[in-house]
Amino acid sequence: MSQISYHVDITMCIDATLSMQPVINMVKENALNFDERLKAALAEKEKNVDKLRMKLIFFRDIYHDGLDEALMETDFVELPNEKETFRDWLDSVTASGGGDLPESSLEALAAAMKSDWTREGDKRRHLIVMFTDDAAHPLEKSASFGGEYPEGMPKDFSEFVEMWEGQTMDDVAKRMLIFAPNKDPWPTIAETCDEVFMIESQAGKGLVDKHWDEILKGIVNSV
Amino acid sequence: MSRFKIFFYIFFIVFFFFQKSLLAENDQLKSNFSSQLVSLEIELKNIKNQLNPNDENAFYFIVIDLLNEIFNIQENTSALDPIINEAPESIEETEDSFIQGEETFQSENYDTSNEIISPEEFNNDLKQETNYLSTKNFFLYIFLAATVILSVFFIIKFAQRKSLDPRRNSRIKINTDNEPTIIEEVDILSSKDTKSENKNQSREIKTYGQSLINDESDFKGEIGFTIFTEKKVKKGEDSKPILSSISNLETFLSVCDGLGGAGAAEITAASGQKNTGAYFGANILYDFLVEKCNEKKSSLFEDPDQLKNEIKILFESESENFEFTSTGIISKKPSKLPTTFAGMKITNSEKNILSVISLWAGDSRNYAITLENGLQMCSIDDVKDQDPIELLTSDSPMNNYINAEGKFSINFKKLEFNKPVIFLTATDGCFSYFSSPMYFEFIILKALEESKNVDGWKKKLQEEIQSVTQDDATLSLCTFGWDSYQNLQQTFSGKSQLIYDQYIKPSKDSIDELDRLKEQLKTHEDLHKKNIKTGISNYIKNRIKN
Numbered sequence: 026m027s028q029i030s031y032h033v034d035i036t037m038c039i040d041a042t043l044s045m046q047p048v049i050n051m052v053k054e055n056a057l058n059f060d061e062r063l064k065a066a067l068a069e070k071e072k073n074v075d076k077l078r079m080k081l082i083f084f085r086d087i088y089h090d091g092l093d094e095a096l097m098e099t100d101f102v103e104l105p106n107e108k109e110t111f112r113d114w115l116d117s118v119t120a121s122g123g124g125d126l127p128e129s130s131l132e133a134l135a136a137a138m139k140s141d142w143t144r145e146g147d148k149r150r151h152l153i154v155m156f157t158d159d160a161a162h163p164l165e166k167s168a169s170f171g172g173e174y175p176e177g178m179p180k181d182f183s184e185f186v187e188m189w190e191g192q193t194m195d196d197v198a199k200r201m202l203i204f205a206p207n208k209d210p211w212p213t214i215a216e217t218c219d220e221v222f223m224i225e226s227q228a229g230k231g232l233v234d235k236h237w238d239e240i241l242k243g244i245v246n247s248v
Numbered sequence: 249m250s251r252f253k254i255f256f257y258i259f260f261i262v263f264f265f266f267q268k269s270l271l272a273e274n275d276q277l278k279s280n281f282s283s284q285l286v287s288l289e290i291e292l293k294n295i296k297n298q299l300n301p302n303d304e305n306a307f308y309f310i311v312i313d314l315l316n317e318i319f320n321i322q323e324n325t326s327a328l329d330p331i332i333n334e335a336p337e338s339i340e341e342t343e344d345s346f347i348q349g350e351e352t353f354q355s356e357n358y359d360t361s362n363e364i365i366s367p368e369e370f371n372n373d374l375k376q377e378t379n380y381l382s383t384k385n386f387f388l389y390i391f392l393a394a395t396v397i398l399s400v401f402f403i404i405k406f407a408q409r410k411s412l413d414p415r416r417n418s419r420i421k422i423n424t425d426n427e428p429t430i431i432e433e434v435d436i437l438s439s440k441d442t443k444s445e446n447k448n449q450s451r452e453i454k455t456y457g458q459s460l461i462n463d464e465s466d467f468k469g470e471i472g473f474t475i476f477t478e479k480k481v482k483k484g485e486d487s488k489p490i491l492s493s494i495s496n497l498e499t500f501l502s503v504c505d506g507l508g509g510a511g512a513a514e515i516t517a518a519s520g521q522k523n524t525g526a527y528f529g530a531n532i533l534y535d536f537l538v539e540k541c542n543e544k545k546s547s548l549f550e551d552p553d554q555l556k557n558e559i560k561i562l563f564e565s566e567s568e569n570f571e572f573t574s575t576g577i578i579s580k581k582p583s584k585l586p587t588t589f590a591g592m593k594i595t596n597s598e599k600n601i602l603s604v605i606s607l608w609a610g611d612s613r614n615y616a617i618t619l620e621n622g623l624q625m626c627s628i629d630d631v632k633d634q635d636p637i638e639l640l641t642s643d644s645p646m647n648n649y650i651n652a653e654g655k656f657s658i659n660f661k662k663l664e665f666n667k668p669v670i671f672l673t674a675t676d677g678c679f680s681y682f683s684s685p686m687y688f689e690f691i692i693l694k695a696l697e698e699s700k701n702v703d704g705w706k707k708k709l710q711e712e713i714q715s716v717t718q719d720d721a722t723l724s725l726c727t728f729g730w731d732s733y734q735n736l737q738q739t740f741s742g743k744s745q746l747i748y749d750q751y752i753k754p755s756k757d758s759i760d761e762l763d764r765l766k767e768q769l770k771t772h773e774d775l776h777k778k779n780i781k782t783g784i785s786n787y788i789k790n791r792i793k794n
Contacts, residue, residue, distance in 0.1 A: 028683040028716050071479050072718045147683070196632060197644040215578040219632065220645050223578040246509040 032146030040157035060104035084133035160208035457531030459538035472726035487534035489724035501724040502591030505675035506530035529585035552660035567652040584652035610649035617670040623689035668729025677721035686751035693744035
């Protein structure tokens, strides 16, 4: 029997704008069954995770939908023990809004980095997963924005990189998986930041099973 | 303009020129023939008018003779035989009268020499023209044939070059500088990838990880063994370990661990063998190291730059032998054939001193165990977090490992040890899943103490590792300074108990105490919840009035 305990935290940042309508239900369904699929994938490799927690961040466009509708964050829930709570959160979200094409996805990632990640376990994995079908608003845009904007956000891309490379997250445990189209700033983030992996998705097609398999593979291989 | 286009323009111009002159000559010939035929027609009409309308045979023979005269056919039988042979027998019977009539015709009524070209002249002209045309046609045909052959040759060459051109059938994206950038190669004509087809032809068919240390280089020391375990049989990504006596004084041991994360994508070797890039990376390196041991190239392990260059060239070349399926993953991390490497070359040059060269890339480790200092690391993991405690207790992401993209370095450290010493190299599956580094040392020495011989030591250590690990585990171990297993055992006798008492028991006691406290806390929480519930129930009873 293993002498060490492995704790895995996953924060999923999900684009909930209208363009995600065709795939949002698939996203929700996969997220709900994620713990079971992970367990099976780990068992396949004869590996084990002692504790799995998940958190959701739904995002839209702060500049178009307003802060309350554009950045919604849950707490971590332990799966499978708190599956019902997780299901309720997922059910409460519908695809809507979005405005112009870029979304507030960088703000969602910054919020994910600041999550209350676990410090328990001998070994840990802190994983951020981003699902979007579009580009992100540049962070510099917030300087000229008069509306409500979340606090503690990086002001530009270099601050965003510093936030990821810095002490906000456990340097050893952190990983980021991005499922996004080949649009700014996604490839740049993957090529600039350590431990970030981007898988290109087609705009309007969102998530497919392949993407979920990649997430599972990423977790299983890193445990 | 391409050479191909220029060639075709020339071809069409020359062809047009010859074609035109040939047509002109044919027109001239046709015109001559027409005038002759017109004259002939007139002659025939005149003769016919003078003949007896009932005597068709006479007319027939006059025409034959006239034609023979015109064309001056000496051996005319061949040309006119069919006509003669088909002529009615009555013609032969009346030939005399016909000849007579002919004489009349020639002498009295007709002198055509002034009106038309004589048959001899005409025939000569015709022969000359025919000869001239035949010669010219011969050269023209030769030229056209050569042109066609050359054209076919150029077309084939051009098609081959096109098929190899990476720009063919590529999706072109215009970037911000308006420079076309190739972002993806897609063969839109065929479901088959021509590039990979051509590549297949040049790919070397070979198997990986099957090399063996030959008898001459096999380990000849007193005590040594290797452990190779796969978490899932045939699905492992560690290569086999190496333990080799390169010479009487030099020993080499090493392990390679393919990176299951970065190299998770399945690739196909030229032989059709499919496995992850991690598996092939580790086994390509293993084959290379075995080859160097068998070739007695021990000096290579003393020169990390040379070693790196040779591995770099090998991996770049080997990557050509694989079909990489695009994963579409963008990352800073190199992902082609990624593997760790840890190796030690030990030279037993002086009586009591061992010179050790420690080489590594990644998080596989080289260790030495001495009686004085216990388990010592002879390598420092290539990980982001170099804090000693983090290094030993967490699995920080690697920032250096061997790969086919050439983005790696090989660490090198020269060390000296006094005998006796145990040396081992190990992949992270051996040491990462014990609760602490002390526990790994404890297990090695406990297995040594509890076993009767080298095989027993190997078996017990393997069982202990397999009982905790969640990964493939590979290890290579050898000792210097002991001439028997019993001497080795005696040296470390009681050492594992010391480690246990000093490090493991306190840790274990502490964990047990924490577990006890957690249980106690849970009991108190449950009791508290129960009390609250009872309190609320009592409170409601007294305050809700019916």
